Amino acid sequence: MFHKHCPHCQRTSYSATDHGQWLCPYCGKDITNETLYPVDKRQVTAKDSRDGE
Numbered sequence: 923m924f925h926k927h928c929p930h931c932q933r934t935s936y937s938a939t940d941h942g943q944w945l946c947p948y949c950g951k952d953i954t955n956e957t958l959y960p961v962d963k964r965q966v967t968a969k970d971s972r973d974g975e
């Protein structure tokens with residue numbers, strides 16, 4: 923999983939893939955050429971998991 927920082931609306935966009943066109947889900951701008959950052963799956967899982975995991 924990957925994320926990018928949108929320079930147009932200053933929000934963070936997440937995606938499962940690092941290829942293809944990337945449009946910001948918040949403002950709709952094309953941020954395909956912005957810097958790509960990997961997301962640690964464990965961090966995402968921990969944030970999304972429920973108690974008792």
Ligand SMILES: [Zn+2]
Binds near residue numbers: 928929930947948
């Ligand atoms: Zn945006």
